[in-house]
Amino acid sequence: MLKIEKLNVYRGYIHANIDISLEIKKGEMVGIFGSNGAGKTTLLQSIMGLVPVESGSIYYNGLEITAFPPYKIARLGIGYVPEDRRLIGELRVKENILIPCWGKKVSQRVKFNTFEEIFPGIKKLYGKSAEFCSGGEQMLIAIFRALSSGPEFLLLDECFEGLGGVARESWKEYLSQERKNGLSGLITESNRAFLTWCDKLYQIERGILKPL
Numbered sequence: 001m002l003k004i005e006k007l008n009v010y011r012g013y014i015h016a017n018i019d020i021s022l023e024i025k026k027g028e029m030v031g032i033f034g035s036n037g038a039g040k041t042t043l044l045q046s047i048m049g050l051v052p053v054e055s056g057s058i059y060y061n062g063l064e065i066t067a068f069p070p071y072k073i074a075r076l077g078i079g080y081v082p083e084d085r086r087l088i089g090e091l092r093v094k095e096n097i098l099i100p101c102w103g104k105k106v107s108q109r110v111k112f113n114t115f116e117e118i119f120p121g122i123k124k125l126y127g128k129s130a131e132f133c134s135g136g137e138q139m140l141i142a143i144f145r146a147l148s149s150g151p152e153f154l155l156l157d158e159c160f161e162g163l164g165g166v167a168r169e170s171w172k173e174y175l176s177q178e179r180k181n182g183l184s185g186l187i188t189e190s191n192r193a194f195l196t197w198c199d200k201l202y203q204i205e206r207g208i209l210k211p212l
């Protein structure tokens, strides 16, 4: 489903991803853990087309997407949850969640009742401006935004770290179930304990990825 071959990415003078190769099959959830500055965000951003790739290739379902802009990558069915959430603070929670559906001109695929099963408290937040939500609530909104248009593949940047304990457990439960329906994902965390349920686990250190 997602295949990365010898990926090299620089942030200024820093060689942030060094010869990274990785393959994720349909229905697989792969975890990468690493300390701050190890290169996790850079890897997800380069898959999403948000930072330029120096060399190497990224394929999604056999199509080379290495030089694709982010909007084209999103339209292929890849959903992204950035570590810093990137919500539009002035918009209400429900509007933030629906942005990908409007952008891709598709109807909502994962419905609000599913979000309410993951986190019942979301119901009372729908009408609130996103900027007035707590950090944990904002992380959930970013997750639900990534899900709303029905992605087949998720890129999750330290989202477990940003959630409260109950939401963390039900989000993990949701992902574990959905991989049986073919949902795949690449999940980065600095805390290895959040990734024990993943199908494969890697460690990234100073830009180098090692299988565990």
Ligand code: ATP
Pocket (backbone or CB within 6 Å): 011, 012, 014, 016, 034, 035, 036, 037, 038, 039, 040, 041, 042, 043, 083, 190
């Ligand atoms: P964190 O958990 O702190 O987000 P990370 O594992 O996601 O860390 P990256 O954010 O990918 O790591 O950073 C990899 C390297 O690239 C680090 O040395 C970091 O300082 C550098 N870096 C990241 N973003 C930028 C940027 N916008 N400009 C310059 N250097 C950057």
